[in-house]
Amino acid sequence: MAELDEHVVAPVRLKIMTTLTAVSExxxxxxxxxxxxxxxxxxxxxxxxxxxxxxRRHKGAHRGRRTTWISLTPQGRKALTxxxxxxxALIDGID
Amino acid sequence: MESKxxxxxxxxxxxxxxxxxxxxxxxxDGIATPSWFFSSIGVAIAVQIATTAAxxxxxxxxxxxxxxxxxxxxxxxxxxxxxxxNGVWLGGLASRVVLGTAxxxxxxxxxxxxAAIWAAYGDRWWLxxxxxxxxxxxxxxxxxxxxxxxxxDPAAHARGESLAWLAVMAAAAIxxxxxxxxxx
Numbered sequence: 001m002a003e004l005d006e007h008v009v010a011p012v013r014l015k016i017m018t019t020l021t022a023v024s025e026x027x028x029x030x031x032x033x034x035x036x037x038x039x040x041x042x043x044x045x046x047x048x049x050x051x052x053x054x055x056r057r058h059k060g061a062h063r064g065r066r067t068t069w070i071s072l073t074p075q076g077r078k079a080l081t082x083x084x085x086x087x088x089a090l091i092d093g094i095d
Numbered sequence: 096m097e098s099k100x101x102x103x104x105x106x107x108x109x110x111x112x113x114x115x116x117x118x119x120x121x122x123x124d125g126i127a128t129p130s131w132f133f134s135s136i137g138v139a140i141a142v143q144i145a146t147t148a149a150x151x152x153x154x155x156x157x158x159x160x161x162x163x164x165x166x167x168x169x170x171x172x173x174x175x176x177x178x179x180x181n182g183v184w185l186g187g188l189a190s191r192v193v194l195g196t197a198x199x200x201x202x203x204x205x206x207x208x209x210a211a212i213w214a215a216y217g218d219r220w221w222l223x224x225x226x227x228x229x230x231x232x233x234x235x236x237x238x239x240x241x242x243x244x245x246x247x248d249p250a251a252h253a254r255g256e257s258l259a260w261l262a263v264m265a266a267a268a269i270x271x272x273x274x275x276x277x278x279x
Binding site: 009011015018019021023024026027029030034035063069084087088090091093 | 102103105107108109110111112114115116118119121122123125178179181182183184185186187249250253254255
């Protein structure tokens with residue numbers, strides 16, 4: 001059976017990564033609003049996912065102010081796909 | 096150091112997955128195109144088809160270049176507006192809709208451009224205008240269709256082609272135009 005990914009197992013991280021699959025990249029406030037979390041919670045989980053090389057952040061501008069743009073890495077996409085497969089197996093009771 | 100998280104139950108896993116997919120769908124549904132997005136791209140393509148045909152038919156490469164510049168300007172402005180309005184970037188929108196790599200857009204564009212060039216060589220300018228309009232309208236419809244497809248399955252359509260593939264396509268298109276100009 002596929003293993004759950006310890007970097008993605010927290011529901012908020014699964015939500016961040018799944019949401020990012022809908023775009024090539026997204027601005028920090030857009031992700032925060034879509035997930036309905038605070039700046040500090042989002043920053044903390046983004047930092048952890050970036051440390052796992054599952055996403056990358058770069059500085060940019062949006063509506064005239066400096067902000068951070070976030071995107072999944074190929075490694076992050078692969079990890080998410082494997083994690084979701086493991087979740088589905090768990091849900092289906094396959095062990 | 097973070098402790099290893101507990102293994103979720105099947106019920107928790109189902110809830111977490113549903114929540115994550117709902118958040119993704121909400122983001123995708125909230126993405127809006129700026130006003131006149133698809134129409135302006137369609138009009139720019141119609142201008143580009145007409146000017147390419149006219150430039151080749153009349154042996155006036157500057158007309159062809161002007162049409163390409165109009166398209167590049169409209170595409171650049173609309174993509175910048177899209178990014179500003181939504182706070183996201185969709186590679187699929189840029190490549191499939193604006194650069195026309197979606198199958199309906201690329202096929203209709205190729206047919207319309209070929210027919211317009213054929214009409215221009217025969218000095219049938221009303222046919223050039225007609226094929227340019229048809230090509231632009233088809234491009235617009237193809238773009239709207241892609242947006243509906245994206246909303247159904249955003250993860251499958253968000254990214255579009257790689258930059259390397261787009262560079263190869265652009266080089267092939269420029270090479271093809273250069274051959275046509277040289278032989279005009």
